[in-house]
Amino acid sequence: MLEVVEDIVIVGAGIAGLTTSLGLHRLGIKSLVLESSESLRAAGFAFLTWTNAWKALDAVGIADLLRQQHQLIDRIAIASTIPGEPPSEKPLKTKGKYGEHEIRCVKRKLLMEALERELPSGTIRYSSKVVSIEESGYFKLVRLVDGTVLKTKVLIGCDGVNSVVAKWLGFKKPAFAGRSAIRGYTNYKGSHGFEPRFLAFFGKGIRCGFLPCDDKTVYWFLTWTPSSQDEELEDNPAKMKQFVLSNVHVPDPIKAVVRDTPIDSIVASPLRYRQPWEVLWGNISKGGVCVAGDALHPMTPDIGQGGCSALEDSVVLARCIAEALNEKTGGQTKDRTTEDEEKYKKIEMGLKRYAKERRWRSFELISTAYVVGLIQQSDGMIVNFLREKILSVFLAGLLKKRADFNCGKLSIS
Template sequence: MENHEDVDIVIVGAGLAGLTTALALHRLGLRSLVLESSESLRTTGFALTIWTNAWRALDAVGIGDSLRLKSTQMKGFKIASPDTGLFTSEQALDKDGKFKGYESRCVRRKDLLEALVDELPPSTVRYSSKVANIEELDRFKLVHLADGSILKAKVLIGCDGVKSVVAKWLGLGAPVRVGRSAIRGLVEFPNGSGLDPMFHVNFGGGVRFGFVPVDEKSVYWFFTFTPSQVPSYEEDWKENPMKMKQFILSRINKMPQHAQDVVEKTSLSSISIAPLKFRLPWNILFGNIVKDNVTVAGDALHPMTPDIGQGGCSSLEDSVVLGRCLGEAFLNKSNEEDDEFERIKKGLEKYGKERRWRSFSLISVAYCVGFIQESKGILMTYFRKAWFSSYTPSAFLKMANYDCGNLVS
């Protein structure tokens, strides 16, 4: 066989799931190698809202408190009427006893990724390392890189997003488009935004718009819509991105001025657009999310729509559970009848069992919530007004009321 490098654990992708998994393993005294195809850390994406379940995961890997210092805690929800655009419904988290213990903050993606990298040994992430092919050699996995080098791994973990090479190797179906797109932005208010520390959201009539303060001066916002509302939008907006901003403003023109200012004052360089994709839920239930010493985590496992804010949060859960299961496999040698590969296989099967139904539930609930929030029609509009607007906070919080546990069981 050609020259190769022996590595116990190879993680493909230095995104949220990949770096958190590497840190979880590092906390347990296990070394891993993270392969990143980019030349440097990818800090695009602006920000993400981190809910209770994800803060528990961040605390488990030891970086929760440092991130809390850079973000404002949300005190509840403000929901706007789709008819008037005015914020007419409010759900406080700090005053309602049934929501005691819930935590929600919006964190810059850059801050989160850098916090993870700063806690890892310097040689953990290897940049400009694109995976070209995966082969098997006995019970090892040979990871061929585009530069011709080969890694011989005892464990291979795919954290390489919706276009995951590892997920494809496992035979998981490719994620599919849901027929909606998302525009996201981050705006800076030099003198302070003056916004309440609340999760502001408005939905109905085929769109969903919301914004969340990151800190006193920064606000993260999102806008999802059906592309059929804007024929040939991709070509028009690429040539003139100002049209994208004008489209959003035309759809939120009934909202209070401070809500419109969030979009109006965002620079075009701080706005991005992408089609929404998700993995079909039955792929999660019946597909191979684990095969011997190979598995996937994060968006490589459960890409979902952003309608309950759990995409990044669930990736953090994955990492803690995966770290714990691999820690048991590598460090617990009490059962001498099992060799190391058998322990790894059992550990990953345990991870898969724990994450399969959780991933299925998150994908399904997110899709249904988004479908109901943005659908048109008299019946659906009545349904939203009569019941769903008040149910929205509960949908968010119910899915966030989850504890992935600590790194050591």
């Protein structure tokens, strides 16, 4: 059995894992990122990146590169899929508490590649699936499928909705929201001709959206409540495409985006979320272990904050760890056991600060996303009235309000 000692181990090379590692690297702290897949993952194609996410990307130093690669979305048009209902269009480029709002649809692949490029060579260890976590004094023993055991002082779970680390902390498996999502993206050889706006449609139990990433790429999604007949859709992109075309009642030029989408650029997945009270009362951190991103707060995509809040987590977490490790201790000479104990306590307090800072924010985002999704996709006279007359008016403002947040800079005092 090979035992390797690492100061900080991050499980999962997704958005939260790589951004946390980069944040630590910017602060002069080394970490090892474990990824179960053989290469960089870019599942989901793209995601809406709101103002709060750009604050985090600025903090880790990769925002400007991504800005050059993606269009600024300046407005949102919300319409019913029921014919005859006029769309409600609202500006997105307005002033908020932390400056002017900034919204772009970022290609996940470009974000992941930008993060990977900025990390020191060897930071990410691919084909490294975690099979168990054990305690050994002030350390955690992380066992990998290949038999390697990593001994670490800090263990960070950024391993998604089925997080091994979240399970170790006592979190339950995320609940099924009762809805599923189909996502796709279309690359055009020339300009697609769409304006820089977020087109959102909902009604009759369907919610869908279309967003340009740049002048040649359009990302789209559809969420719905699946029936037993829809079970085979998830593994059949051709049927997914047909399902979307049959159920989306939108203008032809927009529908053509789905028709033009290659089969290998369409995926489907069930939507899962953490029960909000679990985040309030659960162990976000315990000793030298914590979770971030989807491992902490899986949420439905109805306010577009899953990836954005993962970026926030990463900056806050990197800063809290760096502050803990930089705290001065007494000058007297200590034995190894006392040093380990003091370091453990500092790390524990740092992770507790992170948990405290992220608990209510995570609760707020999960709850808002779930309620908005429920209203957007439910049926019935009262809900239809709320959706058509009230939500469409307030949705743009609500989305901007939840995005009007600044996770702060990486610098530590």
